[in-house]
Amino acid sequence: MQEIVTKLIESIEKGNYSVAIIIIFVGLVFNYRSIIEFIDSRKKVKILQLEKILESTKIKGVDRELSESELIKEQFKSTLGLSVEKEFREAIIKAHQHTKGELDFVHFQRALPYLEYENNTLKVHISKFEYIGCILNIISSISICLIGYGLFIYALFHFSWSTFSPIMGLVLLSIFIGFVFLYEIRHIISAKKILKELEHQENKTIY
Secondary structure, three states, X not given: OHHHXXXXXXXXHOOOHHHHHHHHHHHHHHOXXXXXXXXXXXXXXXXXXXXXXXXXOOOOHHHHHHHHHHHHHHHHHHHHOOOOXXXXXXXXXXXXXXXXXXXXXXXXXXXXXXXXXXXOEEEEOOOHXXXXXXXXXXXXXXXXXXXXXXXXXXXXXXXXXXXXXXXXHHHHHHHHHHHHHHHXXXXXXXXXXXXXXXXXXHHXXXX
Protein backbone atom coordinates (compact mmCIF):
# COMPACT_ATOMS: atom_id res chain seq x y z
CA MET A 1 0.00 0.00 0.00
CA GLN A 2 2.86 2.34 0.85
CA GLU A 3 4.45 1.69 -2.54
CA ILE A 4 1.21 2.62 -4.29
CA VAL A 5 0.98 5.88 -2.34
CA THR A 6 4.62 6.70 -3.16
CA LYS A 7 4.09 6.08 -6.88
CA LEU A 8 0.90 8.13 -6.78
CA ILE A 9 2.69 11.10 -5.22
CA GLU A 10 5.53 10.82 -7.74
CA SER A 11 3.07 10.75 -10.65
CA ILE A 12 1.23 13.83 -9.39
CA GLU A 13 4.48 15.72 -8.80
CA LYS A 14 5.60 14.94 -12.36
CA GLY A 15 2.23 15.97 -13.77
CA ASN A 16 1.36 12.46 -14.95
CA TYR A 17 -2.27 12.68 -13.88
CA SER A 18 -3.39 9.87 -16.17
CA VAL A 19 -0.86 7.56 -14.54
CA ALA A 20 -2.14 8.73 -11.15
CA ILE A 21 -5.68 7.77 -12.16
CA ILE A 22 -4.51 4.30 -13.19
CA ILE A 23 -2.64 3.87 -9.89
CA ILE A 24 -5.72 4.92 -7.90
CA PHE A 25 -7.93 2.53 -9.86
CA VAL A 26 -5.53 -0.39 -9.42
CA GLY A 27 -5.06 0.49 -5.75
CA LEU A 28 -8.80 0.44 -5.12
CA VAL A 29 -9.21 -2.89 -6.90
CA PHE A 30 -6.40 -4.66 -5.05
CA ASN A 31 -7.17 -3.11 -1.67
CA TYR A 32 -10.94 -3.48 -1.86
CA ARG A 33 -11.10 -6.02 0.96
CA SER A 34 -8.99 -3.88 3.29
CA ILE A 35 -11.14 -0.83 2.59
CA ILE A 36 -14.34 -2.76 3.36
CA GLU A 37 -12.85 -4.15 6.57
CA PHE A 38 -11.82 -0.65 7.66
CA ILE A 39 -15.33 0.72 7.02
CA ASP A 40 -16.89 -2.18 8.95
CA SER A 41 -14.56 -1.60 11.88
CA ARG A 42 -15.54 2.08 12.01
CA LYS A 43 -19.22 1.13 12.02
CA LYS A 44 -18.70 -1.07 15.08
CA VAL A 45 -16.99 1.66 17.11
CA LYS A 46 -20.26 3.33 18.13
CA ILE A 47 -21.78 -0.03 19.08
CA LEU A 48 -18.84 -0.77 21.37
CA GLN A 49 -19.09 2.68 22.93
CA LEU A 50 -22.81 2.24 23.63
CA GLU A 51 -22.20 -1.20 25.11
CA LYS A 52 -19.60 0.28 27.46
CA ILE A 53 -22.05 2.98 28.52
CA LEU A 54 -24.71 0.38 29.31
CA GLU A 55 -22.23 -1.62 31.38
CA SER A 56 -22.10 1.27 33.82
CA THR A 57 -24.50 1.00 36.75
CA LYS A 58 -24.61 4.79 36.93
CA ILE A 59 -26.64 4.98 33.73
CA LYS A 60 -30.28 4.73 34.75
CA GLY A 61 -33.76 5.81 33.80
CA VAL A 62 -34.22 7.81 30.61
CA ASP A 63 -30.49 7.80 29.87
CA ARG A 64 -30.38 4.00 29.89
CA GLU A 65 -33.52 3.73 27.77
CA LEU A 66 -32.07 6.14 25.22
CA SER A 67 -28.73 4.31 25.17
CA GLU A 68 -30.46 0.95 24.72
CA SER A 69 -32.57 2.36 21.91
CA GLU A 70 -29.50 3.80 20.20
CA LEU A 71 -27.63 0.51 20.61
CA ILE A 72 -30.44 -1.46 18.96
CA LYS A 73 -30.61 1.15 16.21
CA GLU A 74 -26.87 0.92 15.55
CA GLN A 75 -26.96 -2.88 15.58
CA PHE A 76 -29.70 -2.90 12.97
CA LYS A 77 -27.77 -0.32 10.98
CA SER A 78 -24.65 -2.46 11.08
CA THR A 79 -26.33 -5.77 10.25
CA LEU A 80 -29.32 -4.78 8.11
CA GLY A 81 -28.41 -1.29 6.97
CA LEU A 82 -31.49 0.25 8.60
CA SER A 83 -30.64 3.40 10.51
CA VAL A 84 -34.22 4.28 11.49
CA GLU A 85 -36.40 4.36 14.57
CA LYS A 86 -38.08 1.25 15.97
CA GLU A 87 -41.56 1.83 14.50
CA PHE A 88 -40.17 2.67 11.08
CA ARG A 89 -37.91 -0.37 11.19
CA GLU A 90 -40.74 -2.69 12.18
CA ALA A 91 -42.91 -1.36 9.35
CA ILE A 92 -40.14 -2.14 6.86
CA ILE A 93 -39.68 -5.65 8.24
CA LYS A 94 -43.44 -6.33 8.14
CA ALA A 95 -43.68 -5.05 4.57
CA HIS A 96 -40.87 -7.39 3.60
CA GLN A 97 -42.54 -10.32 5.36
CA HIS A 98 -45.74 -9.69 3.42
CA THR A 99 -43.85 -10.14 0.16
CA LYS A 100 -43.28 -13.77 1.19
CA GLY A 101 -39.78 -13.77 -0.23
CA GLU A 102 -40.77 -12.35 -3.61
CA LEU A 103 -38.87 -9.12 -2.93
CA ASP A 104 -35.37 -9.31 -1.48
CA PHE A 105 -34.69 -7.32 1.67
CA VAL A 106 -31.78 -5.63 -0.07
CA HIS A 107 -34.31 -3.52 -2.00
CA PHE A 108 -35.56 -2.04 1.27
CA GLN A 109 -31.97 -1.25 2.23
CA ARG A 110 -31.26 0.48 -1.06
CA ALA A 111 -34.55 2.37 -1.13
CA LEU A 112 -34.27 3.69 2.43
CA PRO A 113 -33.74 7.33 1.30
CA TYR A 114 -37.12 7.15 -0.46
CA LEU A 115 -39.05 5.42 2.32
CA GLU A 116 -41.26 7.36 4.72
CA TYR A 117 -43.23 6.38 7.79
CA GLU A 118 -46.37 8.45 8.27
CA ASN A 119 -49.56 7.68 10.19
CA ASN A 120 -48.31 4.19 11.01
CA THR A 121 -47.93 3.49 7.30
CA LEU A 122 -44.86 2.77 5.22
CA LYS A 123 -44.75 4.92 2.10
CA VAL A 124 -42.48 5.44 -0.88
CA HIS A 125 -41.85 8.99 -2.05
CA ILE A 126 -39.93 9.70 -5.25
CA SER A 127 -40.09 13.29 -6.41
CA LYS A 128 -40.21 14.38 -10.05
CA PHE A 129 -36.77 15.88 -9.62
CA GLU A 130 -35.44 12.49 -8.51
CA TYR A 131 -37.09 10.77 -11.48
CA ILE A 132 -35.45 13.29 -13.81
CA GLY A 133 -32.14 12.75 -12.03
CA CYS A 134 -32.49 9.00 -12.55
CA ILE A 135 -33.05 9.44 -16.29
CA LEU A 136 -30.09 11.82 -16.53
CA ASN A 137 -27.94 9.32 -14.65
CA ILE A 138 -28.83 6.60 -17.14
CA ILE A 139 -28.06 8.86 -20.10
CA SER A 140 -24.84 10.09 -18.50
CA SER A 141 -23.59 6.63 -17.56
CA ILE A 142 -24.21 5.23 -21.04
CA SER A 143 -22.62 8.27 -22.69
CA ILE A 144 -19.54 8.22 -20.47
CA CYS A 145 -19.05 4.47 -20.91
CA LEU A 146 -19.34 4.85 -24.68
CA ILE A 147 -16.76 7.63 -24.59
CA GLY A 148 -14.47 5.38 -22.58
CA TYR A 149 -14.99 2.53 -25.03
CA GLY A 150 -14.27 4.85 -27.95
CA LEU A 151 -11.06 6.06 -26.33
CA PHE A 152 -9.98 2.47 -25.72
CA ILE A 153 -10.55 1.56 -29.38
CA TYR A 154 -8.65 4.67 -30.43
CA ALA A 155 -5.74 3.70 -28.17
CA LEU A 156 -5.59 0.24 -29.75
CA PHE A 157 -5.58 1.48 -33.33
CA HIS A 158 -3.25 4.42 -32.68
CA PHE A 159 -0.95 2.76 -30.19
CA SER A 160 2.08 4.61 -28.92
CA TRP A 161 3.65 4.65 -25.49
CA SER A 162 3.38 8.42 -25.28
CA THR A 163 -0.41 8.45 -25.70
CA PHE A 164 -1.46 5.04 -24.41
CA SER A 165 -1.01 5.83 -20.72
CA PRO A 166 -2.99 9.12 -20.75
CA ILE A 167 -5.78 7.58 -22.80
CA MET A 168 -6.03 4.52 -20.54
CA GLY A 169 -6.24 6.86 -17.58
CA LEU A 170 -9.20 8.60 -19.18
CA VAL A 171 -10.77 5.24 -20.09
CA LEU A 172 -10.60 3.99 -16.50
CA LEU A 173 -11.88 7.31 -15.19
CA SER A 174 -14.84 7.30 -17.58
CA ILE A 175 -15.70 3.69 -16.71
CA PHE A 176 -15.52 4.47 -13.01
CA ILE A 177 -17.75 7.54 -13.34
CA GLY A 178 -20.19 5.59 -15.51
CA PHE A 179 -20.51 2.85 -12.90
CA VAL A 180 -20.99 5.44 -10.15
CA PHE A 181 -23.95 6.88 -12.06
CA LEU A 182 -25.38 3.39 -12.59
CA TYR A 183 -24.89 2.58 -8.92
CA GLU A 184 -27.04 5.55 -7.93
CA ILE A 185 -29.86 4.34 -10.18
CA ARG A 186 -30.24 1.16 -8.12
CA HIS A 187 -31.81 3.06 -5.25
CA ILE A 188 -34.72 4.36 -7.31
CA ILE A 189 -35.19 1.01 -9.04
CA SER A 190 -35.52 -0.65 -5.64
CA ALA A 191 -37.88 2.10 -4.45
CA LYS A 192 -40.14 1.56 -7.47
CA LYS A 193 -40.23 -2.17 -6.80
CA ILE A 194 -41.25 -1.54 -3.19
CA LEU A 195 -43.87 0.98 -4.29
CA LYS A 196 -45.37 -1.59 -6.65
CA GLU A 197 -45.36 -4.20 -3.89
CA LEU A 198 -46.99 -1.85 -1.35
CA GLU A 199 -49.71 -0.98 -3.86
CA HIS A 200 -50.25 -4.69 -4.47
CA GLN A 201 -50.55 -5.33 -0.72
CA GLU A 202 -52.98 -2.43 -0.37
CA ASN A 203 -55.16 -3.74 -3.20
CA LYS A 204 -55.24 -7.19 -1.60
CA THR A 205 -56.38 -5.60 1.66
CA ILE A 206 -59.17 -3.68 -0.09
CA TYR A 207 -60.48 -6.65 -2.02
